[in-house]
Amino acid sequence: PHLGGVLDLRARAHAAGGAPWLRIGAWTHLNWAGGLDRLQLAFFDRHLRDREGLEAHPREALADLGSGSWRGLADGGSEGPRWALRSDGLAAIDPGEGRLLLDGDGGGGLSLVHDPWRPAPGRGGHLGLDAGLVDRTDLDARADVACFTAPPLAGPLQLVGRPELELEVSCDQDGFDLCGALSVIRRGTVWQLSTGVLRSLGPHCRRRQRRRLRLQPLVTTLAAGEQLRLSLAASAWPQVTVNPGSGESLLGPVGPGHRVITLELQLNGACLRLLPLDSRAD
Incomplete structure (x- = not known):
């Protein structure tokens, strides 16, 4: 942390x-x-x-x-690769439908429905007591988690930097969370590498606008045949308190004031990139 x-x-x-x-x-x-x-x-x-x-x-x-x-x-002083995101709308239903395209053209979009009475769990990452590499295969199979997966690598790929996702997001309430996880798929198991949380509160959440989700700095090497995956959810409970959707920043467990939140993700121009480790987080 x-x-x-x-x-x-x-x-x-x-x-x-x-x-x-x-x-x-x-x-x-x-x-x-x-x-x-x-x-x-x-x-x-x-x-x-x-x-x-x-x-x-x-x-x-x-x-x-x-x-x-x-x-x-000092080896991590330059910006790393970029990936586009693409989905025909089923990335939260089929974990293999959403695509992560290296230097490619993304597009499409999807709806992500968050039910506060069964929020998507947080696991591992920089906020969990089970920090470090953790298996999140079962989490990615949930219908409230959108997955974007890159093709198997032809050779090793070194990832060094601060992962940052930029995309257009809106929702039907006055608040939402966007919780991201970057993982590697290795022999069929999804191993989580880095996590991040974006919390938005206020009427502006209903407007479609570009937003940035920053994940924890990362240094890792993926082997040939492995796949990179980005997973997105609207909660990471209990690591992060569940956003009530009312515009308030409530602490504690889910209560009667929490609302079902539907997020709309627009993927045209969406980009996952690796900023240099030397860059300052603003």
Whole structure:
């Protein structure tokens, strides 16, 4: 949950003339499996006991969520690939109907109905106690989750950056959530890699306009034959409180004030892209 803030602090440190040591591993919060022990000891030796040794460690390194290999953060300074979205209206009914097209032309649209009494669950991601890679195959089979899947890869594909989805969305109430998950399909199982949530409140939700959904920064490598998938839902309960649709930001469980919300997703010009890791989240 702190990854965006960590990268923001790094950018601010560099802007102020600093040169911080930074290690981002494929770990969950407070569970680094010994992967930081030596670096932490060297840090304390330097700053508490005036001992040398910190310089022996690479100044910046990130772990690839797929291969486990380490890389420098400077390698993620350019914008990555882009995908268009296409559906003939059944992406929330058939998880294989929606398409994610690399450098292709998207189009179409669909309706996504959110029932507050059976909200789409949140799982794993940066907000769950089960953080890290999780199987979401059953979630993608729900009729209130829209899936967009890329063709099998002909060769390895490295994904490095901040995933961002831009598309036109409107709904029939004064509030909605758009919850996204980026996953890899590996031997028939959908493994979730990154998640994000966009909350909108107010009368403007009824107007069709372009909106941006930002997901957690990501470093991973997909292998040949694997498929990238984007999943969209209108909730991620209980990780995020369910949007009541009234324009209010209510906390707590679903109550009698919550409304059924129908979202309209327009896919003409919709784009999933990878912004550089170095870019600042605004």
